Structure formats: C-alpha cells, structure tokens
Amino acid sequence: MQKVVTFGEIMLRLATPGYKRFIQSESLISTFGGGEANVAVSLANYGIPVEFVTRLPENDIANWCISDLRKYGVGTRHILRGGERVGIYFLETGAVARPSKVIYDRANSSFAEVEKGMINWKEILKDASWFHWTGITPAISQGAADVCLEAVKTANEMGITVSCDLNYRKNLWRYGKSAAEIMPQLVEGCNIILGNEEDAEKMFGIKPEGFQSEHTGGNIDAEEFESVCRQIMERFPRAKKVIITLRGSINANHNRWGGCLFSDKFYQSKRYDITHIVDRVGGGDSFMGGLIYGLLTYRDDDQKALDFAVAASSLKHTVYGDFNLVSVSEVETLMKGNSSGRVVR
Numbered sequence: 001m002q003k004v005v006t007f008g009e010i011m012l013r014l015a016t017p018g019y020k021r022f023i024q025s026e027s028l029i030s031t032f033g034g035g036e037a038n039v040a041v042s043l044a045n046y047g048i049p050v051e052f053v054t055r056l057p058e059n060d061i062a063n064w065c066i067s068d069l070r071k072y073g074v075g076t077r078h079i080l081r082g083g084e085r086v087g088i089y090f091l092e093t094g095a096v097a098r099p100s101k102v103i104y105d106r107a108n109s110s111f112a113e114v115e116k117g118m119i120n121w122k123e124i125l126k127d128a129s130w131f132h133w134t135g136i137t138p139a140i141s142q143g144a145a146d147v148c149l150e151a152v153k154t155a156n157e158m159g160i161t162v163s164c165d166l167n168y169r170k171n172l173w174r175y176g177k178s179a180a181e182i183m184p185q186l187v188e189g190c191n192i193i194l195g196n197e198e199d200a201e202k203m204f205g206i207k208p209e210g211f212q213s214e215h216t217g218g219n220i221d222a223e224e225f226e227s228v229c230r231q232i233m234e235r236f237p238r239a240k241k242v243i244i245t246l247r248g249s250i251n252a253n254h255n256r257w258g259g260c261l262f263s264d265k266f267y268q269s270k271r272y273d274i275t276h277i278v279d280r281v282g283g284g285d286s287f288m289g290g291l292i293y294g295l296l297t298y299r300d301d302d303q304k305a306l307d308f309a310v311a312a313s314s315l316k317h318t319v320y321g322d323f324n325l326v327s328v329s330e331v332e333t334l335m336k337g338n339s340s341g342r343v344v345r
Contacts (some may be wrong), residue, residue, distance in 0.1 A: 002296050004051040005078075007151055008036030008137045009111035009144075010054055010065055011324060015091040022092050022101075024165045032065050033322025035134040035167055037074070037283045040291025041323040042312070046075035048296065051075035053124060060084045062110075072323065078124050083110025091281060093282075094252035095216040100281070101276045104171060105115050112141045119147060119155040130292060131155040133183035134165040135199070135284075138182050139172035156238075160259065163192035165288045166199035179203045187236050191294070194243045194288055199230070206231045222260040222268045229262030241295075241302065243309075246271075247288055253277050259312055260288065261306045269306050272314040279320045286316035286324035311335045 013033045016025040033171045042050040052074050056062035058081050065086060069332050085107030094100035106112060125131060131151060138145035164187060173179055183203045187193060201207040208224040210219040224243075229242040241263045247337040248256035258271040290312030294305030 002130075002291060003051070003128045003206035004031045004040075004052060004132060004296075005044055005051045005125060005128045005138045006036035006040045006132045007053045007148065008034055008134055009070070009087055009106065009109065009110075009140060009328075010034035010037040010052070010056075010239045011087040011106060012061065012065070012275050013091060015141065018088050019093055021097045022090070024087045028090070028133040030070050031321045031323075033282060035085075035136045035285050036132060037069065037102070038322045038324070039132055039165075039289045039292070040070045041325075042286055043293060045325065046328050048293060049075070051078055051124070051128070053080075053119065054079040054080045054151055055082060057081065057083045057085060057110045059086075064114075072325075078119075079185075080114070080118060082118075085109050087111060088296060092288045093279070096163065096251045098272050099252055102171075102281075106140065111144065112214045113143060114141075115146050116146045117148060119150070121151050122158070122238050125151075125155055125158055128155075128160055130163065130296070132163045132165075132288070132292065133185060133186075134288075135167040135179065135203070136169055136300055137339055138171065138186060139169055139179065142177065144167070145177070145186070149186055149189075152186055156189050161192065162190045163234045163288070163292060165182070165284060166193065166195035166203060167284065168169065168199045168202045170202070180205075184228045184235075188238065189234065190239055191239050192243070192291075193232055193236065194245070194291065195232075196247065196284075197225070200232060200244075201202065204232070204235060204261070206235070220248045220256070220258075222246055223266075225260055225264060226266045229260070229266070233262065242293060243306070245313075246342050247282060247283075255317070256278070257310065257312045257317070259306055261302055263302050267303050267306050272310065274314060280317055282315050282322040282324060283313050285315035289324060293328075307335050308332075 014028040087109035090103040092101040290309035294308035298304040
C-alpha cells in the first residue's frame, strides 16, 4: 500500500503579473497553493495515490479550489466543509536584488478554525502508508496545531510513516505560541524530517557551526549540515532520515540548489545552478513530493531518492504557480544529466 495522506491549508494565491510590484499592478493572477496541497499534486503527477485533507467553506471559491485539485488527480473526498472563507495569500515576485514578498490574509479562515474531534483520522488513515504535514499548519492556530497532533498520534498508533517539512514561517506564528513551544511534540512523532538551516535553528536551537545563512553568494558546504542532521536525530529518536535542503541565493533570479540526507550514512546530491527562475514558491514542497516518491519507489536507495527530490525541485523553479507540474520521466531525464532544455519533438 503506497497511499499518502497530506493535511494542511490550501489558499487562493493572487500574484502580480511578471515582476510588477503591488503598487504597479492593475490585475492579479489567481491560482491555488499551500504546502501540503503542493506535495499532494506532485505525488499525484508521479502516479502515487494521494488524499489531501483540509477544511473549506461551502461556497463557489472553495468548489473552484476542490475542482482544481481534482484536475491534477488529488483525492478530495475527506475535505471537511465548514467555516466562512478560503485563506488568501498575495505574491509579488522579486527580481535580482529585490526579494519576493508574500502577504497573508488567512485569519479566521475555515482551516484556521478547525478543532479537535472534527476529523476522523482513523477512518482517513485506514488504507494509507504515509502521512505528511508541514510546520505551516500548527503555525496557523491552536486548533490547527491540535488537529495536526491528533493526526500524528493516530498515524503513530497505526504504524504509518509520518513525514514533516519543518517550514518555519515567522509571519504566521501570531496566536500566542511560538514554534519552539509547539513543534517539538509534533516532530517527536515523525520518521522523516525535512528542513533547512533556519528551520532547525528557529525551532530547536540547532545550527551548523560557522554557517552565515543563505546569503552566501551561492556557495554552501553540505558537510557543515551533517552535525545538524545528527543533532535532530538524537533529539527525535523516532526519526530514521533527516534531510536538509541547500539553497544558495545569488539573487532572486539565480540560485544554487541541492540537498543532503542522513540515515545510515551522509548522502549529498549534485548541485543545480538555476538561472532565470520562473517561480521559486513551492520549491521546498516540490522537494518533499519528490522525496516521498523516491523513498516509496527506490526503496533502500537513499541516494537515488535524494537525487530525484533535488532534480524534481530544480525543475519546479521553471514552472509558474505553487504546483510542480512535471512528470517522472522529465525528472529522471534531468537526473541523467540532460539539462539542455532543447525542444522535444
């Protein structure tokens, strides 16, 4: 059984066209996105059965959102209906030295008002082999954190693999609790943990010695992160694999991208030099989607699973929107070294 269940909020994304600033734009481009939904779309594209669980209101915007998920093959039968509104986020895409900006409008959304006992996790997870959540979910509200913990504990009881993308978002933790207070109990239930240097430091006080953040001219030494992986595994004994994404930001349009994985030993991926980025939003989610696919498909080959995740997320930077709309064959072609971008006829 390879069915994956993901849980989190999906939002209406309203983005300025091209590289326009908010103040310049006369229109906004509408799509949908959200960490766990993005992972679900990736997995569906790769042929993995996947269900996305969230809470949405009974209105036409929510129906539009559900239809969009179904279009990509994501299961939606466990989506809970209730509340008043779909969360929104606004995106201004940066260029060169000007960073992108995200403004959230998700207070009092249907998902933010989810509460313990609303979701029957035993029923939803009964035919699943994997449950995935991100650190965005418990940042939204106490209720969302409580429901996420319900899901993690149920998955643990049922022997289901649990993965987490730590995904620290400082602009979301506003309901009186910090990530350092909430996240450890949730992460204790995880078998697979994905993060980056900021996630580990902000949530657990774990950081590589001598590292100066992502603003490093694009050069990051993966070996600096082996100690981070070891410290995370020591703190959370259930974890079998810890993965770190490595983003070197030269500027908003040019990144160097890779990853490392620690399990029985320390694995490193090749690095991709990504120029002329189309859209980096959802890059980490595309990595997680690729990683789950890789770990389910290339069993006992952590190196290949890591390589698939990095190649998949490298391709995501060329795709507009939150969703990574690439196929397994496209990812595997890039893994083999074909990055010419020549027309396929």
